[in-house]
Amino acid sequence: MKKRIAIFASGSGSNAQKVMEHFKRSADGEVALILTNNAESYVLQRADNFEIPAHVFDRHEFYETDDIIRLLKNLQIDLIVLAGFLWLVPESLLKAFPNKIINIHPALLPKYGGKGMYGDNVHKAILANKEEESGITIHFVNEHFDEGEIIHQSKFKIEPGDDLEMVKFKGQQLEHANFAKVIEQLLKKMKS
Numbered sequence: 001m002k003k004r005i006a007i008f009a010s011g012s013g014s015n016a017q018k019v020m021e022h023f024k025r026s027a028d029g030e031v032a033l034i035l036t037n038n039a040e041s042y043v044l045q046r047a048d049n050f051e052i053p054a055h056v057f058d059r060h061e062f063y064e065t066d067d068i069i070r071l072l073k074n075l076q077i078d079l080i081v082l083a084g085f086l087w088l089v090p091e092s093l094l095k096a097f098p099n100k101i102i103n104i105h106p107a108l109l110p111k112y113g114g115k116g117m118y119g120d121n122v123h124k125a126i127l128a129n130k131e132e133e134s135g136i137t138i139h140f141v142n143e144h145f146d147e148g149e150i151i152h153q154s155k156f157k158i159e160p161g162d163d164l165e166m167v168k169f170k171g172q173q174l175e176h177a178n179f180a181k182v183i184e185q186l187l188k189k190m191k192s
């Protein structure tokens with residue numbers, strides 16, 4: 001039986017796209033649902049292109065009801081993937097899916113993580129500190145931003161003269177090359 005993945009995204013959803021592409025051709029898993037807190041998110045168009053159902057929610061639904069947990073359970077979701085999702089996951093959802101929620105972060109955690117550290121903010125801080133390398137982290141999600149157990153990291157070099165766009169591009173290339181593969185490895189390890 002294929003494992004069922006739900007992806008949460010708030011923005012463009014380029015990582016969600018790569019995961020949807022990968023699992024269209026996988027024997028191990030399938031993307032069963034896209035969720036977003038942003039009705040304007042381009043991830044909704046991407047979900048539509050793959051004919052994957054999507055659910056838009058607001059703060060009230062996410063933090064003050066169990067509707068999303070019910071939806072995920074009804075769809076028999078095995079793994080929750082945060083792909084550019086910027087809200088802290090509530091304890092009720094963590095408890096309902098223990099060790100079943102993962103996130104991708106555009107830096108080498110534990111450096112450059114925590115509240116407010118997302119997207120360009122991360123890369124700007126890395127450049128301001130004149131770091132010589134950066135990378136990506138895929139990790140389990142816990143009750144704190146960017147602090148759960150690390151599953152995978154990969155690195156790239158920051159060359160003299162690399163600007164924000166270049167650092168962002170290098171990071172995104174690594175994310176797109178690794179995220180779906182790491183998810184697939186996790187699914188293979190999960191008991192049926």
Ligand code: GAR
Nearest residue numbers: 012013014015084104105106118119
């Ligand atoms: C990705 O770079 C992801 O690592 C980052 O948001 C971007 C989403 O891009 N996530 C965080 O910063 C979480 N703290 P995408 O919408 O194109 O996939």
